Amino acid sequence: MRGAPLPSCFWDSPENVERFAAREPDVRLAELIREYEAPSAVRILDLGCAAGRNTVLLAQKGFDFEAVDSSPAMVAKTRDRLAPLVGAAEAARRVRVGRMDDLGWAAEERFQLVVALGVYHCAQSRAEWVRALTESARVLARGGKLLVSVFTPETDLTGRGITAVPGEPNLYEGFESGRSVLVDAPTLDAEMARHRLIPVEPTRIARPKVEVGRRVSANGLYTKSPFPPPSRPALPRADVVHEPGGK
Numbered sequence: 001m002r003g004a005p006l007p008s009c010f011w012d013s014p015e016n017v018e019r020f021a022a023r024e025p026d027v028r029l030a031e032l033i034r035e036y037e038a039p040s041a042v043r044i045l046d047l048g049c050a051a052g053r054n055t056v057l058l059a060q061k062g063f064d065f066e067a068v069d070s071s072p073a074m075v076a077k078t079r080d081r082l083a084p085l086v087g088a089a090e091a092a093r094r095v096r097v098g099r100m101d102d103l104g105w106a107a108e109e110r111f112q113l114v115v116a117l118g119v120y121h122c123a124q125s126r127a128e129w130v131r132a133l134t135e136s137a138r139v140l141a142r143g144g145k146l147l148v149s150v151f152t153p154e155t156d157l158t159g160r161g162i163t164a165v166p167g168e169p170n171l172y173e174g175f176e177s178g179r180s181v182l183v184d185a186p187t188l189d190a191e192m193a194r195h196r197l198i199p200v201e202p203t204r205i206a207r208p209k210v211e212v213g214r215r216v217s218a219n220g221l222y223t224k225s226p227f228p229p230p231s232r233p234a235l236p237r238a239d240v241v242h243e244p245g246g247k
């Protein structure tokens with residue numbers, strides 16, 4: 001249900017906040033933002049910013065960034081880290097507590113880049129996943145880019161196995177953070193295409209070595225087609241009788 005509280009206690013725990021704060025910025029993002037020549041003119045959304053490893057990078061490079069996360073503790077940490085760079089008031093204005101499936105605070109086509117790393121798979125239902133992608137596509141400018149990383153169904157973070165939720169496509173249980181929507185690379189591309197998001201490069205699978213379980217992600221970069229979806233020719237309605245020469 002839209003607006004329902006999320007199981008945020010997992011993400012709010014001090015251990016998780018510190019674990020995410022200790023991470024280096026994402027390598028693909030660091031590479032991608034080099035292509036923007038005038039950072040202050042580029043609006044970027046960091047969706048599911050966690051403890052701000054990528055938001056801080058964007059601030060350091062001078063981008064016009066905003067960030068959102070459903071965990072108040074993660075948001076507090078991100079704001080703390082940004083305060084020395086942009087001031088406490090600006091950090092509070094730019095980073096908010098909120099849900100990926102309800103970006104109602106952001107106007108249509110507001111962002112030239114949406115960074116969605118490790119967040120879509122946090123959807124607790126297929127419906128939340130669809131709403132999250134719909135919202136990302138809505139706030140992305142035509143010709144803008146969407147950087148994505150999601151876990152695939154090969155992922156098993158605990159090593160104890162995951163199980164598919166019956167009747168909910170792509171939904172799995174077995175994660176400490178709650179349920180997860182998991183898709184492979186072709187499915188991710190197909191889901192994005194439904195929102196006019198076209199791959200800029202082949203979507204890649206990453207299988208880093210981990211001590212416990214498996215951590216497999218699909219990593220894509222998409223652009224929003226500058227063209228509106230093709231309008232379909234109106235089909236004759238089955239319940240309308242077309243008489244020859246009739247009006």
Ligand SMILES: C[S@@+](CC[C@H](N)C(=O)[O-])C[C@H]1O[C@@H](n2cnc3c(N)ncnc32)[C@H](O)[C@@H]1O
Pocket residue numbers: 006011020023026047048049050051052053054068069070071074098099100101116117118119122123
């Ligand atoms: C795996 S972490 C993301 C990491 C971060 N993007 C990074 O690259 O370091 C997932 C984050 O998504 C947030 N999250 C989970 N469900 C969310 C939702 N429905 N809307 C917004 N944020 C959510 C969690 O609080 C957590 O901070």
